[in-house]
Amino acid sequence: MKSAVTRVAMTLVLGFVGGVHSADAQAASAEEIMERSQRAFHYAGNDAKGRLTMELIDRNGGKRVRVLTMLRRNQETGGDQKYFMYFHEPGDVRRLTFMVWKYPAREDDRWIFVPAVDLIRRIAAEDKYSSFVGSDFSYEDVSGRDVAEDSHTLVREEQLGVRNSFVIESVPREAAAFTKRVSWIDKENFLPLKEEYYDAQNELQRVFTADSIEDIPVGEGDDRRVYPTIMKRTMRNVKTGHRTEVTVNSVAYDLGLKDADFSERRMRRPPRTWIR
């Protein structure tokens, strides 16, 4: 991530200094838009806590439901993050916890705690290719993909519903779960309104939509600020007809979570205030 930031900054500086082709300048601005989008979507606040309901819906309408509490702390803006997840439902995974120390530039550290056998262990999962708890979202979709892993092009600007958006095409620099992604990024709050993922056959495979966005206020008076938040999102696999809808039941930002809150101790015994 840091290298990506540096690269953007360098490109911008060079762009201002002059002598850089306009295509590079445009690439830089596409990358900058994606950086800002990443910040708005995955780095909002210094930390966050949300309760999510995830509905996995098959072609025939059959539904499976996961309810989880997710906590996130940014170790540094745009850089390392720590995630903690606690499962409320379904019954067979209740109290299971999951922790990720996410490093944009290298392999993440991941742990799972299985309470029935008092077991904490590392898990091997490629976040690019692993489905998040069986949903249409991958781990990467949940916690964000390093912007520097793709090359980005601003293809046009267009109105999507009532929102004005940048349309950006991203192509992975190395093998990934998709071959191309087209994103509609809100011009105002930089949240992704829609994403299309194309597979190895170059066919449309998955479509992400932000179905509802709300401004979540934090603080009061001069300290008051708002974080635009996607309260409902859907990932639909157009090839299989399966989709996953994620509803944010509650969310709060800037709670003052500590580094030590993302530990084996909390995995084994999350404070009641987190999970109620």
Added chain:
Amino acid sequence: MDSVNRFGPNYSMSNARAAPRRLLHLAVLLSVVFPTAAFGQEAEDEWGVDVRGFALGTYSGRTTGHLPSGSEGRALLLGEERLRLDLTGWTDAAEAEVRIKLDGIHDSVADDVDLDLREAYLDYTTGDLDFRLGRQIATWGVGDLLFINDVFPKDWVSFFSGRPLEYLKIGVDGLRARYSSNLLNAELLAVPRFEPDTMPTPKRFFLHDDYGSVTNRGEDLPDTTLGNTEIGLRLYRKFGSFDLSAYAYRGRWRSPGQRPDDPNNPTRVTSIYPPLSVYGLSAQGQALGGVLSLEGGYYDSRDDRDGDDLAIPNSQVRLLAGYQKQLWKDFTLGAQYYAEIMSDFDAYERSLPAGFAHKERYRDIVTVRLTQFLQHETWKLSLFAFYGPAENDYLLRPQVSYKVTDSLSVALGGNLFGGDDRTTFFGQFDQDDNAYINLRYDF
């Protein structure tokens, strides 16, 4: 595998004593637990009780066509229905919680009912300290179904006859304290009452027994005294991208040694649980594109340091290396190599009477675990294979499970044993191959 050597020539004790003892302990624990819950009610703060649980049916049928003489189960190795009640009581007055996990069991094979208090504890947190008092399941070490520093009791009958994996672990009655800090974390566990492993018995299993002709059997369980209290200490912290732990345990072997009244002409054989200390280290972390696990331990058999007492296992060194990697979408491969090296092997060989099963000085086990999820994790195909190169024996555990709904699941699987020799760890169960079904409904 924890029991590898200790399974050895000797485990024909029935575990029938466990049931009444568990009931007694349930009564004691409930009396400890409920006044605490009532206390929350008096305080003005909010309190509550959650009731959850599941119904579970497990039926495991023999597939070899052979029956042990006097077999209880006939063609069924296991047939039972369980109702799990999982109660949690909490109060806002303190960071405290009471938890009780109780199984009511109907044993379809013996047509018997029973209670199994899986866990019952009080949790309390203050500052950097977490306490857990009562019956609790404890797991240490980084092995996958191979145990070095996990010195806590196991139920091998459950494991070999198709109950869900959580039933491999048996709770211990004790106090656990955990200290957490940035520099170092520590966990101390004190267990005053000894709980042995639950071993297969000739009632339902073919197995090897060096004293098979002796029917007069006894068991000598250690008394619950201060001096007999087992102590386990684990120190741990993260170092780079690895989780490091150091362990020390002072307690007893959990699977019995067999002590004959007269070695030359035994008329009675007593199961004993000799003193044991274990010192070990483990490391687990993200490496080489997957997860790397390393563990080692020294088993100090305190009452047989010369290695010449046949009833007591010799001291030994145990080592393990494991690696796990996701190879493609929703498919994970795990592999491990485990070795157990007996100390004072010459003394062991000298003390071994003619006709007794002979153990190797160096025993090793290779394991492979394959897991594939399909259809949004509603289907899970898995295989866990143990193979012992030193003794040329194996255990294969294939399983297919399907989540019909979020509440209802069904699993079909098997335990397939084999080997050159009927006296080795897996080989002795050659005729105990079984196929099982688990039906589970969560509420």
